[in-house]
Amino acid sequence: MIPQSSLTVVAPIRPDLEVSLRSLLAGMNFEPGRVNPGNSVLPFEQLDALHLSRLVILDDPTVGDIAVYGKTPPSYPLYLTFLADFDGFYDEFLQTLIQVAGAGLRQIFSHCEGFDAQTDLRTWMERWEHRPSTAYVNWIGRTVRQVRNEARLRDGLVSYLAASPDAGNCPAIALHAKLRQFAVTNGLLPPPEPGTPLGWWLRNKLHAILMLPVLLLALLFWGPVVLVILRGREKSDPVVAPPPDPAHARKLAEIEDHQYTNQFSAMGSLKPGLFRRWTLVLILAVIDYTARHVYGSGRLARVHSIHFARWVFIDNKKRLLFASNYDGSLDSYMDDFINKVSFGLNVVFTNGIGYPTTRWLLLDGAKDEQKFKYFIRRHELATEVWYNALAGLGANDMRRNTLIRQGLESHALTEVQARQWAALL
Numbered sequence: 053m054i055p056q057s058s059l060t061v062v063a064p065i066r067p068d069l070e071v072s073l074r075s076l077l078a079g080m081n082f083e084p085g086r087v088n089p090g091n092s093v094l095p096f097e098q099l100d101a102l103h104l105s106r107l108v109i110l111d112d113p114t115v116g117d118i119a120v121y122g123k124t125p126p127s128y129p130l131y132l133t134f135l136a137d138f139d140g141f142y143d144e145f146l147q148t149l150i151q152v153a154g155a156g157l158r159q160i161f162s163h164c165e166g167f168d169a170q171t172d173l174r175t176w177m178e179r180w181e182h183r184p185s186t187a188y189v190n191w192i193g194r195t196v197r198q199v200r201n202e203a204r205l206r207d208g209l210v211s212y213l214a215a216s217p218d219a220g221n222c223p224a225i226a227l228h229a230k231l232r233q234f235a236v237t238n239g240l241l242p243p244p245e246p247g248t249p250l251g252w253w254l255r256n257k258l259h260a261i262l263m264l265p266v267l268l269l270a271l272l273f274w275g276p277v278v279l280v281i282l283r284g285r286e287k288s289d290p291v292v293a294p295p296p297d298p299a300h301a302r303k304l305a306e307i308e309d310h311q312y313t314n315q316f317s318a319m320g321s322l323k324p325g326l327f328r329r330w331t332l333v334l335i336l337a338v339i340d341y342t343a344r345h346v347y348g349s350g351r352l353a354r355v356h357s358i359h360f361a362r363w364v365f366i367d368n369k370k371r372l373l374f375a376s377n378y379d380g381s382l383d384s385y386m387d388d389f390i391n392k393v394s395f396g397l398n399v400v401f402t403n404g405i406g407y408p409t410t411r412w413l414l415l416d417g418a419k420d421e422q423k424f425k426y427f428i429r430r431h432e433l434a435t436e437v438w439y440n441a442l443a444g445l446g447a448n449d450m451r452r453n454t455l456i457r458q459g460l461e462s463h464a465l466t467e468v469q470a471r472q473w474a475a476l477l
Contacts, residue, residue: 053193053248055256056103057145059136060364062373063164063180064129065109073132073163077107077436085307087439093156096439099149101139103196104360104377107160107437108133108317112371113300114431117405120290121324128367132164133317135375137360139195141252150174184362185333186340190447192348193248194454199442201242202453208240209456209477224470232460242457260345267341270334281327282413289323292406293423296430303434312379312446313359315438318431319366319373320404329369332403336363339400350451354392357385357447363400372404379446386425394418404431452476 065073078084080091089097096105110131118125138145150157150173157177161167167176212234222230235241308314322328343352352358361376378385389397398417402410408424410417418424442450459465459473 054139054195054246055141055192055249055252056137056139056189056360057142058184058187058360058362059134059138059142059146059149060182060184060362061134061177061180062110062131062182062364062366063161063167065132065164067130069163070109070130073160074109074436076160076163077109080107080437085310085438087437089439093159094153094437095156096441098152099138099145101145101148101196102439103137103139103441104315105134105136105437105439106315106317106375106435108135108375108433108435110319110366110373110433112319112321112431112433113297114292114320114406117292118321118324120292120405123324126370128371129165131366132160133373133375134160135362137189137377139197141249146174146177182364182366184340184364185336186343186361186363188343188352188358188361189348190352190359191350191450191454192344193245194450195245196441198242198245199445199450199453202450202457203445205235205240205242205460206453206456206477208238209235209460213477223467224474225465225467227474228459228465228470235460241460256344260341263337263341267334267338271338274331274334277327278331278413282331283411285323285327286402286410286412289409290406291408291423293408293427293430295426300434301429304429304432307434307438309381311440311443313440313443314378314380314382314385315435315440316376316378316382316385317373317433317435318375318428319371319433320406320431321371322369322403323405328403332372332400333369335399335403339363339396350447352393353396355388356451357388359447377440379448383425386428390418390421390424397424401427 076093080093081087087096089095094107096102110133112128115128116125136145136149154173158167158173161171161173161176162169164180209231212231322332347353350356352361357379359377359379361374364373364375365371366373394417395414398410398415399413401407402413402417407427408417408420445453456473456476459469459476465473
């Protein structure tokens with residue numbers, strides 16, 4: 053099993069070069085929301101291990117919301133964010149990325165502070181690397197190569213059945229044997245995936261064992277603090293959730309629904325004070341633990357539609373960036389969370405300025421559907437460039453294709469099992 057990793061570069065943009073940067077990024081697309089995967093600046097399609105990537109200018113329209121607490125809105129720089137989710141390890145991917153797209157990356161980052169012709173690209177990127185507080189992978193160990201091979205296998209089997217209508221009339225076990233022989237003869241069965249790297253396996257096991265008591269102790273310590281302080285804050289914290297600006301909403305809609313999978317980028321400021329900051333730090337640590345050791349096989353709690361997601365603190369933990377990749381429309385994505393795990397939305401986002409009022413951190417909040425959707429849309433950012441190596445394949449498609457491949461590799465299915473397997477086709 054090859055694990056997945058992420059890259060998150062967040063660097064301030066030179067104000068005099070913002071317009072030039074936006075023009076450069078726009079040129080990497082066929083049109084807004086549709087990247088050219090072979091563009092000359094950053095040819096994503098040449099990076100075989102890359103699942104998803106995006107470039108976003110963090111132009112937060114909600115910075116002024118802190119005024120509801122009687123505070124002067126701070127002046128933050130515009131940031132350029134470069135995100136990537138990929139198979140394997142950080143060092144190896146970064147080396148390959150620079151080999152493939154070093155010149156283009158230099159062109160992009162030359163619009164940022166502290167980057168010039170003499171700058172060492174790797175050193176600069178590592179300097180501005182922001183490790184996520186929480187990262188989620190839909191299926192840990194499922195590589196780009198595996199997904200493509202399994203999709204090719206299913207397509208081949210479906211084509212065979214379409215050309216051989218009588219094949220579906222035989223018993224399920226016989227059909228399984230026939231399709232297996234076809235796959236073997238035509239080289240459709242994928243080769244075995246590499247084994248799990250020992251170093252990663254040991255680190256992951258140690259993390260699972262050592263972090264659990266640390267998190268439990270932290271919750272035991274912070275729990276009473278939350279009980280003492282939280283409810284009073286919840287009753288007095290103002291809600292800032294007006295309808296989003298129509299021009300902003302149109303700009304967001306322009307880049308959505310060009311394929312079955314969509315991107316989502318949003319950011320906002322934390323409520324003032326250390327209480328909310330450290331509450332969120334602990335909550336994200338707990339979510340990261342469960343994402344790493346509990347929910348790495350096709351779902352995040354009861355939600356199955358997310359491919360990758362991350363939560364990243366910036367500006368000394370005063371603001372939070374959230375980025376995800378999900379199947380379906382934004383409305384269906386939000387409804388999925390509201391109906392299934394609204395408490396999960398609440399425990400994170402109620403620590404942000406303006407979130408709909410929660411009760412004891414878990415209750416209400418996102419259940420106020422209209423205010424929640426307004427809040428989310430106001431905080432969403434228009435992603436300048438977004439690449440998906442597996443466009444057209446949703447998370448459920450990938451899971452189905454894996455089950456087809458696993459079933460085809462089995463030599464000992466009962467008639468019932470074979471019938472259930474055939475239904476996947």
